[in-house]
Structure formats: structure tokens, C-alpha cells
Amino acid sequence: MGSVKSEAKSQPEIRTALPGPKAKALIDRDKSVVSPSYTRGYPLVIERGAGAMVEDVDGNVFLDCAAGIAVNSTGHSHPAVVRAITEQAQKFLHMSGTDFYYEPQVRLAEELAAVVPIAGGVRSFFGNSGTEAIEACIKLSRHTTGRQNIIAFLGGFHGRSMGSLALTASKAIQRRGFGPLLPGVYHAPYPDPYRCPLGSTPDTCADACVDYIEHQLFTHLVSPDEVAAIVVEPIQGEGGYVVPPDAFLQRLRALTTKHGILLVADEVQSGMGRSGRMFAMEFSGVEPDMIAVAKGIASGLPLGVAVARAGLMAWPPGSHASTFGGNPVSCAAALATIALLREGLVENAADVGAYLMAGLKALAVTHPIIGDVRGRGLMIGVELVRDRLTKERAAEERDAVVSSCFARGLLLLGAGKNAVRFSPPLVVTREQADTAIEIFDQALTEVERSRR
Numbered sequence: 001m002g003s004v005k006s007e008a009k010s011q012p013e014i015r016t017a018l019p020g021p022k023a024k025a026l027i028d029r030d031k032s033v034v035s036p037s038y039t040r041g042y043p044l045v046i047e048r049g050a051g052a053m054v055e056d057v058d059g060n061v062f063l064d065c066a067a068g069i070a071v072n073s074t075g076h077s078h079p080a081v082v083r084a085i086t087e088q089a090q091k092f093l094h095m096s097g098t099d100f101y102y103e104p105q106v107r108l109a110e111e112l113a114a115v116v117p118i119a120g121g122v123r124s125f126f127g128n129s130g131t132e133a134i135e136a137c138i139k140l141s142r143h144t145t146g147r148q149n150i151i152a153f154l155g156g157f158h159g160r161s162m163g164s165l166a167l168t169a170s171k172a173i174q175r176r177g178f179g180p181l182l183p184g185v186y187h188a189p190y191p192d193p194y195r196c197p198l199g200s201t202p203d204t205c206a207d208a209c210v211d212y213i214e215h216q217l218f219t220h221l222v223s224p225d226e227v228a229a230i231v232v233e234p235i236q237g238e239g240g241y242v243v244p245p246d247a248f249l250q251r252l253r254a255l256t257t258k259h260g261i262l263l264v265a266d267e268v269q270s271g272m273g274r275s276g277r278m279f280a281m282e283f284s285g286v287e288p289d290m291i292a293v294a295k296g297i298a299s300g301l302p303l304g305v306a307v308a309r310a311g312l313m314a315w316p317p318g319s320h321a322s323t324f325g326g327n328p329v330s331c332a333a334a335l336a337t338i339a340l341l342r343e344g345l346v347e348n349a350a351d352v353g354a355y356l357m358a359g360l361k362a363l364a365v366t367h368p369i370i371g372d373v374r375g376r377g378l379m380i381g382v383e384l385v386r387d388r389l390t391k392e393r394a395a396e397e398r399d400a401v402v403s404s405c406f407a408r409g410l411l412l413l414g415a416g417k418n419a420v421r422f423s424p425p426l427v428v429t430r431e432q433a434d435t436a437i438e439i440f441d442q443a444l445t446e447v448e449r450s451r452r
């Protein structure tokens with residue numbers, strides 16, 4: 001694809017059997033030397049990318065609706081981001097913001113203060129990943145409240161280091177064999193309007209889940225005055241792209257305020273424009289006390305940030321730090337990314353997201369395997385079921401659909417047990433959305449036929 005060729009390609013083109021010979025050779029090498037814990041759903045070996053398109057090592061071209069797990073917000077190798085990275089790399093690569101000062105880190109903290117939905121001033125702590133942003137939120141919550149316990153939600157994903165893993169309650173395999181985890185963590189049900197875990201209707205599910213915290217957890221297990229924080233994804237990501245009713249976050253805010261508990265929004269996946277607003281919390285009008293940001297913030301360079309109300313981030317020098325956190329090259333990439341988001345990509349996420357969502361909803365008319373289509377902006381989940389009445393989860397079928405899309409030149413990822421996620425770069429066009437819908441349609445047809 002290269003810089004010249006890549007601009008010519010805005011549609012998929014499959015030229016070899018998949019994986020092609022070069023891809024197969026690399027996968028064989030990977031097998032003997034790379035950790036087998038990674039979850040590779042299909043054999044994509046990327047050579048290069050541009051915008052929403054990816055070319056593999058055998059010259060096959062794919063439309064990318066996975067974006068490296070919702071990371072490549074500005075598309076692959078956006079020229080403005082590459083320029084910012086190159087210019088910074090030519091000046092210096094590292095000086096540790098823990099011990100010294102540099103402008104990109106300060107400017108990024110100023111930019112974040114301007115875009116996060118927290119009024120009255122914030123401070124930022126810089127790490128390298130989503131899990132580190134969550135660790136910082138856990139530590140700061142405990143430090144600033146003097147309380148130990150944390151509440152998180154079933155189905156939630158917050159990372160895999162030992163503290164954030166204790167909050168993660170997505171798939172049992174992610175926790176299996178690693179205990180004991182951080183003590184003092186309690187889980188509550190998350191209001192999935194399509195299948196309320198407490199058996200309530202979509203209208204009452206949010207209340208039922210918050211009531212569970214108030215009347216079950218606070219009554220039987222943990223006193224609210226010993227809870228430091230409630231950590232919540234405003235849209236559950238790995239759990240299946242589940243959008244809770246706005247009332248959920250509003251009631252959580254009221255509950256946390258009443259008991260002096262901090263509300264921590266994990267916007268690692270939903271943040272940085274993906275939802276069609278800069279942060280998904282904005283839809284509910286709820287201000288959290290802290291926000292964890294990572295993934296899309298630096299278009300692919302490693303960066304994680306815990307942003308907190310300024311008054312809360314008052315821990316003394318030495319209490320928390322990271323050698324690489326807030327790396328200047330990552331900060332430069334983030335500054336270029338935020339500029340692009342503000343200049344139109346958030347708007348594009350809202351516009352193309354609504355278009356893609358409408359197209360996917362229309363597919364439900366002809367594909368009974370589609371149980372639910374939900375999401376916000378370019379964070380869309382399609383839940384597949386074997387029967388619309390029983391809502392039996394079509395997990396194997398989901399995997400087959402994702403594989404069939406790959407074979408046709410569309411990169412997707414699963415989310416939860418039986419949902420497909422659409423999380424393309426925010427530069428994706430309506431024409432590319434049409435292509436994604438068309439390929440998804442063909443894959444659904446193929447899988448539905450094979451299961452009859």
C-alpha cells in the first residue's frame with residue numbers, strides 16, 4: 001500500500017488465500033517464541049496501514065473496523081500524528097516526567113483539562129496504558145479518601161495488572177489462576193437494557209442495579225462510609241458494547257455524592273471521541289471525580305492518563321510515579337490527536353456512527369440472528385442470538401461471522417460472549433461504512449445458511 005498506493009485504496013481487496021504465504025510463515029515463527037496468552041481470532045499479519053485501511057504482508061487490503069482494539073482513533077499513521085511524533089523524536093525521546101519537566105507533558109495536561117467533562121480544574125497523572133490509568137485511580141481513591149473498598153460491575157473490563165484485574169469481571173479466564181486479587185472489591189450488576197441481569201425491564205433495569213448496591217451491598221457486605229470509589233464504564237466495552245440508560249450514571253452520581261464515595265469513569269475505550277462526544281459521560285450530563293483515559297488518546301502510541309479533580313490529586317511527591325509515563329513522543333502524538341479530534345473527527349464519529357448504526361439496524365430485518373444493535377458514535381455492538389425470544393447467545397456463530405468478514409476483507413472483533421463490535425478509526429467514511437455493512441450482511445447470510 002505504501003504512502004502512494006495506500007491513498008488509492010479505500011476498499012478491501014483479497015488477493016491470496018488467508019493467511020497468505022508470508023503471513024503463514026510469520027505466524028509459525030510467532031508460535032514458538034511469543035506468549036500463547038494472546039487471543040488471536042484470525043490470522044492477520046499487518047504490513048502497513050493508512051486511514052481506515054490495512055494491508056497485510058501478502059498484499060491483501062482490509063477495511064479496519066477494529067482499530068487495534070479501538071486505539072487508532074485518527075486512523076493508521078495519520079500524517080499530522082506521524083509529523084508530531086517525528087519532530088518530537090528528533091528533539092529527545094525520554095527524560096522521565098517523574099523527575100524532570102518538558103513542555104509536551106504540561107501542554108497535554110492543559111489540553112485534557114480543557115476537554116474532560118469535569119468543571120473546576122483537574123490534574124493528570126501519566127502512565128503508559130489503560131490498566132496503569134486504572135491503577136492510578138484505585139490508588140488515588142484510597143489515598144485521598146482513606147477508605148479501602150472499591151465497587152465495580154459485572155461484565156466490566158478495567159485491565160490485567162493485579163489491582164485493575166480485581167475490578168475486571170468480564171471473562172473468568174482473565175482471572176483464573178491469578179488469585180488472590182486485591183481485597184475489598186465488590187461487584188454489582190450492570191444495567192444491560194437488552195438482557196437485564198436482574199430480570200427487570202429496560203426501563204427499570206438501571207434502578208434495579210443501583211438498588212442492588214444500596215440495598216444488597218451496603219446492607220449486607222460493605223458499609224458505604226468504607227467505600228473509596230465506584231469505578232464504572234459509561235459504555236461497557238469488552239463486556240459487549242453495552243449502553244446503560246442515562247439514569248444509571250445519574251443515580252450512581254447521587255449515590256456516591258450522598259456517601260462521599262468517588263465516582264471514577266473508565267473511559268479507556270469509550271473516550272477520546274469514539275462515542276460521538278469527546279467522552280461518553282457527557283451523554284448523561286454526569287461529572288465524575290476521575291476519568292481513566294488511554295487507547296485512542298495517542299492514536300496508537302502507549303499512553304494512559306488518570307485525570308482527577310484538582311483538589312483530589314493532592315498526593316505528596318514520591319507517592320506515585322512511572323519512569324516511562326507521559327513519554328514525550330506519546331504526548332506529542334496525543335496533542336496532535338486531540339487537535340484532529342476537535343477539528344472534526346468527533347463530529348465524524350457521530351455522523352458516520354449514526355449512519356453505520358442505521359445500516360446495521362436495517363440488517364436485523366433480514367437476519368434473525370441479530371438480537372440487538374446498540375452503541376454510540378463509532379462504538380457499536382451487534383449481539384447475535386440463536387432465537388430472538390429466548391435470546392440464546394450465538395457465541396460460535398459470532399466467531400464464524402467475524403472470521404467470514406476477515407475472509408472478505410473486513411476486520412472486526414468480538415465483544416462479550418456473542419456480540420460483534422464495530423470500532424473503526426474515527427476517520428472512516430460513509431462509503432466505507434456501506435462496505436462494512438455489505439460485507440457483514442454477506443457473512444451473516446453465510447453463517448445463517450450453514451447453521452440451518
Ligand SMILES: Cc1ncc(COP(=O)(O)O)c(C=O)c1O
Binds near residue numbers: 130131134266295
Ligand atoms: C474500559 C477499559 N479499561 C481498561 C482497559 C485496559 O487497558 P490496557 O489494555 O491498555 O491496559 C481496557 C482495555 O481493553 C478497557 O477497555
